[in-house]
Amino acid sequence: MRTKFHDQLDTLFDQLTTMCQLAGDAVTTATDALDAADLTHAEKVFAVTERIGALRGPCEDQAMALLALQAPVARDLRQVVTGVFLVSDLSRMGGLAEHIAESVRRRHPHPVAHGQTQHLLVQMGRLAGELATAAALVLQTRDPALALALDVTDNRLDDLHRDLLTVIQEPAWDGSTTEAVDATLLGRFYERFGDHCVEVGRRVIFLATGQQLPQ
Template sequence: MRDVYQEQLAGLSDVLAGMCLQVATAMEQATRALLEVDLQVAEQVIAEDLRIDDLRADAEEKAFGLLLLQAPVATDLRVVTSAIHSAGDIERMGDLALHVAQTARRRHPHPVLPAEVTGYFAEMGSTGTALARKAAEVIRTRDVDMASTLEADDDTMDDLHRHIFSVLLAPSWAHGVRPAVDITLLARFYERYADHAVSVARRVVYVVTGRMPGPLAV
């Protein structure tokens, strides 16, 4: 029975890591749809968001089942309760990638991004995707040192977020209000995506150490 229990705990971590990889792919493809004005890719991201929702439901079902049937304590209890929180964070990451894809679809066949900001969004997309993939590895390995590196990656995203606003507020901005609104919302989607990835990593630190790192600044 103990072996089965440990397999169930490991299976819960596998579901969460798989979710991270799913949302990494979603953001990678959503960014591609945004940059390349690719409607087909945007539609694919939108359609596949339901799978991420299903994975969250699966993770929560496994976690609540363990709480009810196994009454975990100590580290095992932290694993289960953190999984419930992390599943929500990761599912939200999928929603943010979905919002990016929906923006690309809504403006199609016209590009959302003027040339002045495409480089920033390309970098935000690659940074966010890398964060999600690193979060998956942190979940699998429970590597606290690796978890701490997500903070630095998030700082990179925050810097890009600030740079975009400097472009929007520059006197040379000549694209009007609607593109500025789209860009403001999109930048926020990427910034929040990164924040949720950091939250997942912090939950792993809590599992390993029993101490929750300080709150994420927003």
């Protein structure tokens, strides 16, 4: 019975890893769309996030079945409950990538950002993609040390976010009010994406050790 439980749990985490990889693909493609004001890339994001959405239901069903039919306790219970929360985090990551793509689509054929703000946003997007790739490896290995390392990359993302807000508020910045709003929202989307990657790491640390790290 325990062997069957752990096989089913491994299947759940394989699906969660795929969701995380897809979220990384989505945010990277959305960033490519932002960088080039490319509608084709923006539309591709929605196809990727549909695949994330298609995995959400089966993951939730699998987790609920494990809870109801296997009656896990202690560490096993912790792993299943963590899986339930991870589904939500990963779905939100896909949603944030969609928001970025939607911003590009809304402004097309004009770029949603230009100059230094565009450069900073693209850098944020590349880091967000790196974070998602690292978070997927954390889910695959369930390694607390790898999970802790996510914070380092996320701190770099936060630094870029602060730089972006500083640029927008400078008197010398030549962007319009609309561009300022777009850049602020896009920066927030990337920052939140990074936060969810870090949350994936925190949940894996809890799963492996039982320790709840402070926010």
